Amino acid sequence: MDSASGSESGRQVFRKHTRPWSRRQWLQATGAPLVAATSLPLMAPWHYVAASEHYGGSVRGRFIFRGTPPERKKLTVDKDVDCCGKFDIRDESLMVDAGGGVANVYIYVRSRDVPVCVSVAESSARQVVLDNRDCIFKPHCLAIWRLRQELYIVNSDPIAQNVAFAPLGDLPANIVLAPAPGDNTEATWRFRRGQSQPFDIRCNYHPWEKAYLLVRDNPYFAISRDDGRFELAGLPVGRWELQLWHERVGHLQLPEWSQGRRTLTITGEDIDLGDIPLLPRDVGIGQ
Amino acid sequence: MFAMKHNRVSNHKDTADGLSPKADGSATRRAWPPSFQIASHPMVAWATVILLILGGCSSYKPPDFKLNLEGRDPATVKPVQREAIEEVLTVLFGTPDDPHVPSGVDLDLALLKKAAGPIGRDFTGNERGLYRKHCAVCHGISGDGAGPIAEMLNPYPRDFRNGVFKYTSVAGGAKPLRSDLLRTLNRGLPGTGMPSFSPLSQEDLAALVEYVRYLSIRGETELFLLRAVVDENEPLPLRKQFVLDEGVRPVDAMWRLAEEEPEKYVVVPQRPRLSPEELAAAIERGKTLYQETRAQCTKCHGPEGRGDGSESELYDDWNKLKKGITEEQTHQLARWFSLPLQPLRPRNFEDGLFHGGGQPEDIYLRIYLGIPGTPMPAAGPAPGTPGVFQSQEIWDLTSYVLSLSHRGTETGRKVADRTGNKLSSESGMARE
């Protein structure tokens, strides 16, 4: 995939939406139901707004683990031991760094029909990369804005890898990637439907491999980094409901975050949520 | 009860004729007994009681679609949520006796009406209830694959509600074509409980295909609603338009995908015509491909294709959810599923039994497209994926796989030695 040409065509798509509707668009909107229904999932229900009008601000914060994080267990690696046996493959379901930062917490705007600021749209990459490297998926948690981005899946291991997922109400994938280096080590996947929560990606060859992917209709999502920090950039002005999600518990229930949800009003200033503490029981430890 | 009565009566007769004061010859030779005697006979009383009881329960109660609670603790679904989901589904899709088609969805209502409803004919002789007549005993009224006899079968009947179908001709995980479903109905799935419905008329089959599509589209909408209402607490009441736009239409669009863009999704096998030498060479090449690491065939199917690869614990997507990490977890999970955990076995090619059909075209499609819902991955190119094998290589693999069939037997070896065309038709599989 040539990312330069990709972003170029992406920009064209954007501009189309700013102009008055073309004849083709009229046709699409009002024409035969067949045409409409087919193109519906591809014709994004998102609207583009100029940055100057609606650009609000970012939401920042940091997830901090309060307590002693459990030891990350070594996973059973009993397939392709020649290749995978040499890696220290450990459980990635709770990643706490030395400073207590919790990685891989999803935070995303749950509200529907969020206008997308052009700057956010244009700054987002055209592809989200899922790498098969060292016999695990990297990164462990991904999120994708399906209307602009596609999933680029690549294998960097010298063994064949499999990527299988079945998003709710979307087409399932079960792809083989040839060993690297070589041909056929990559694939791209487009999603036809946004999801309200992440789903898991598996490798049928290596049962320990697991990753999570959130597919959204807007670009307002973030995954906390290794140090627990996250930033939801460029949220438009308005009241938006945010959602927290963690693979161990699903919706991450915290004080002030009932069902992992909290509504914030974006007025034009950045919001810093500061340190958001996570107790062991919040992520399902000791239950 | 009848048995007891009968035995007693007959035994009574055997020996005790004389016991009965009325039983002497003269008494019984008298005229027809007065009617009150018959009426007071215990059997009459019995019959009356039974008929009354049965008469009471003989009013037809239309069945309902069962809410899809697979993998869920029913207690986690609030009654108000359940009602909301059931209500909107009824508005959009009707009931098992009276199906509706949501506006714009690609379903033929006339065909659905033929398949839906109770079994029987109306006074003009038109038949309806075809689904219940032919399918429901395995696939269930709701298409949940948990009909009354589902547990007897291995593999289990398909749960249509996930929208995943194993034997198709479409790439990229797209929904099957009508012709794919029709093929499965016509041919059945050898070695499984899925019969061939070839004795049925083409109209009846078309109606059943449409009804399966209906149950599947409804089922995926239901999954969407469960996600939205139960998992995500969507505010109630649900707006019909919201469900249509976000639940029904995307599913419908996916069902249209392959029908409307066949050039992109539909794979049409073009079997090469091979001379015996070419076939032998193809089998050799196929063997190399099979054993190389590119597609990891040996992982599940074993080095010799005996289905004894290192991947021992395999499950399809319907059963995967029932598998906990520990035994205890699996046991706990079992409570929330209709059917017990059922492991999946990779095919042993020597058996020559292929559920999706044993024609070279069938094997080709299985390798090319994978088997959706199972660990069998798609090896051929699809939109977005270059695929690890190209068409020619897949044909080589097909030849190799078929050459393994019945390898253990003398006839099998002969079969395997035949030319490309014969190879297929003699491999012991049902033909279309």
Added chain:
Amino acid sequence: MNTTHSDSNSSLKRTGEPSAATAPSACNPQSPQLPHRLAWALMATVFPLIWMGGLVTTYNAGMAVPDWPNTYGYNLFLYPIESWLKTWDVFLEHSHRLIGATAGLLTIALLWSLWVHDRRAVLKRLGMVDLIAVSLQGVLGGLRVVGQEILLANVHGCVAPLFFALTVSLTVLTSPRWRYHASRPNHASRPTSEPTASLSIPRVGQQNIPAAVSLALPLVTYGQIVLGAQLRHLPPALPPGWSFWWTILHLSFAGLLPILWGISYWRIRSLPSATIPRRWLQAFGWVLAVQITLGLATWVVNYNFPRWFQDWVAVIPYTIVHGGLLQAVVTTAHTATGSLLLAFAVVYAHWALRPAGAEGRSHSLIQRPRSELHSG
């Protein structure tokens, strides 16, 4: 079941009492053969009727005709032949009704003939029960159609073998052989309080056949039929666990029957006087073997080969054909043979439990403790 047994036993006990002394010769050996012939005719109608009913269930054609007792508004007997033959499921259902009606008429004729030609009061009563059973059966079938109720189809399927068994019983009781044995001068009048009278004679008739075993054979066979009927009439909304347990029970009963048969056979294998029940028991054994084979075949033509068979025996690439000839014939044959098996069990039980006629020397037969028998 327990009550059934003790009931039967107590009735048997009663029959063993000396009051049988008053038993007249059961009927006149010179009396016409008409009841027996009619019973045969009825039997020969009911067995095909059961086949037809089985086919109706196999083809799920029970609702092919929407009305009852009429057929598409026509009187049963006036339904045009071309419509009758046009559609397969209508053909099955309407034929089933026609044969059923014939059976009903024959039952009336049989009852009439019994009334006129047979002196035995119990036979008349049995004939009446037969008529009630056939009427009940017809009404059940009709209500099943009118009410679209699968439960009634189930009961209809369970009553059919009973009616058949009753008819078979009548056929046995009206048979010349039965009457011959019944009319032979016997020693029934001898009080049972004279054990030596019977024990001094080594040919003790059917004395060694325990009533429990003889009765168990028809009872278990019938239980097996009822279990099979549950598997044949599964309401489509039934959760899958039910049929699993029905199947387990059906298979257990299938395992029980050969054991019961073995016990019964072992008990009478060397009794020279038990020739007739032994022959019937042999026949029962053959039918049972056929039935078990059919049962296994029924599994295969409906569910395909089970996984263990594919793993341990052979992998047979068989595709079930829904509504195919093989499936229809095997499944229906299994149903019909179930009734046939019951018929054999009933005949056997009649002869095994028969009061001492020609061969027996005592009326106490069955219930007498073995110790008593051997004390002489």
